[in-house]
């Protein structure tokens with residue numbers, strides 16, 4: 001049964017409505033629920049930067065949603081459309097996301113109102129370093145207290161500037177490099193971080209496809225091979241999701257929606273070719289090997305097996321939800337489906353894999369990077385050669401007893417795992433386990449009508465237990 005359709009609310013209110021429904025399926029006190037719902041604190045900064053001889057003023061926020069675990073964690077978004085409400089909503093999602101996938105962090109998020117496309121690299125560096133300094137001054141960036149990561153409009157480059165700014169100001173902090181994750185490899189980043197959110201999205205979809213009962217809910221069967229997919233946003237998350245689905249799972253990417261319009265080809269698009277074109281031209285328009293649609297949003301409504309919104313929040317709403325024809329919505333972006341749209345889609349039988357689970361790959365691998373930074377050693381450095389020697393010994397014993405080992409297998413055993421192998425298998429394991437918890441809760445609890453509510457209920461429960469166990473119980 002599907003409940004009331006609410007009017008559209010703000011992003012933060014949408015998150016809170018999901019919270020209320022999920023909390024009602026649990027036995028937690030109203031006081032604790034109140035604490036878990038609101039932002040713990042929000043810091044607003046306004047600072048000047050001299051650009052081409054003129055002073056320009058910038059405004060930004062860092063919201064901390066919950067400090068039940070430290071450090072708090074969450075990306076920094078650069079966009080002309082960032083608002084405080086959005087930053088608070090995203091900080092709340094981080095709290096629930098980390099709890100759900102057992103990453104020991106509280107939730108935080110930052111945003112700066114800036115259009116990175118408007119400025120050259122040198123100016124962006126000055127703006128980023130100044131924003132970072134404002135946050136460092138008040139401990140809103142610190143490896144033990146608050147650790148940002150990339151989000152929309154930011155990437156390894158910005159993280160490198162932030163890490164460097166931190167270390168210029170806190171020269172005695174031996175763990176300084178852990179003040180931010182998503183850094184380039186040269187600054188103790190971790191292999192696989194850039195692709196992590198997209199790869200995590202794919203691991204989550206693969207895990208869904210392992211369960212026949214769940215696929216049936218969406219009217220799907222079989223494997224990902226040949227499934228039709230439409231992706232919105234060919235940025236970090238959308239590109240890696242689309243690329244991996246196409247190249248490793250044999251899915252057919254039939255639509256790519258970008259900010260200037262959409263490309264469609266029901267026979268399948270080449271993600272890499274479009275990505276190269278977009279990098280060269282800055283737009284999707286003009287790409288020669290697909291049909292172009294000026295009104296990109298309309299392509300969200302095209303028939304497909306899987307729709308992957310990987311750009312912005314609130315793109316599937318009360319108005320367009322009745323026309324969505326996808327069987328499965330894989331929420332790679334944060335908050336792409338509004339609370340009202342969620343109810344309409346469920347009524348239509350559309351299954352949604354929710355954001356707080358599906359895009360957690362970024363923070364999971366950020367966690368690995370932070371551990372690497374605190375331990376000052378790359379994963380496997382102490383054990384790899386030992387493992388290889390052991391495998392070598394085992395192969396020799398097997399061969400001396402007449403067993404023939406296929407060359408590909410013996411080669412893999414003799415190479416041993418590298419850091420990327422550890423990152424990918426660690427990510428895969430976390431995504432599988434969290435989905436299994438979500439589907440267990442969904443199938444076993446009669447009041448829980450969606451994976452979204454199941455995921456949120458599990459997250460709230462874990463946070464509530466951590467408060468109760470340490471005696472902080474309002």
Ligand code: NAD
Nearest residue numbers: 151152153197233234235236237258259311333334359362
């Ligand atoms: P990004 O800036 O790398 O990419 C966003 C892409 O969306 C860009 O290609 C942009 O041109 C496109 N876009 C913007 N407006 C659009 C519109 N109206 N229609 C279609 N496309 C549009 O950002 P990202 O890091 O890939 O983040 C995308 C989403 O994923 C966000 O909701 C973000 O919060 C979420 N997310 C990101 C990460 C991460 O590790 N980067 C982790 C978790 C969640």
